[in-house]
Amino acid sequence: MWQSLKGRFSVTDATRLHQLHADITACKQEGDTVEIYFAKLKVLWDDLADLAKGFACYYGSSSCASMVKYENHLEKIRIHQFLMGLNTIRFGTARSNLLRRGTDLNLDAVYSQITQEECHLNVMR
Structure with missing residues (x-):
């Protein structure tokens, strides 16, 4: 019976991974402050990172070139996710200026x- 319930109601890592990516894509600032919006994204990013805890350098070094490259790539993805969800009317120009920096x-x-x-x-209002 327990196996049946577990099979029926458990969420697989693949399902959770898909849901987290969908939630990140759908996360928008809307009427929230930047701080609140960023905090929502941070929770989702942390949950996503928890699923990838086993991902580490083969040699066990935190300064492994591959891991550093992966972390840098992950940071770029997060920057774009953050910028994409910002209120375009309020932050469109700032977003463009940041992206121009490369x-x-x-x-x-x-x-x-x-x-x-x-x-x-807010001061200009």
Whole structure:
């Protein structure tokens, strides 16, 4: 009986992975502050990272070139996910300016620039 229930109601890693990617894609700022919107994305990113915990360098080093390259790639993906969900009317110009900068972006700097823009826009109201 327990096996039957487990089989019927358990969520596989593939299903959870698919749902997390769908949730990240659907996550939009809408009326939220940048801080709240980013926090929602962060929870989803952390949940996604939990599914990939077994992914590590073959040699066990955190400074492995492949792992560093993977982490950098993951950060670029997160930057784009964050920027895509921002309110286009309020942050379209800031987003374009950040993307024009190219490859020197990191998530913390992007978040900082967008929150500064949000403060500026709030003062201008």
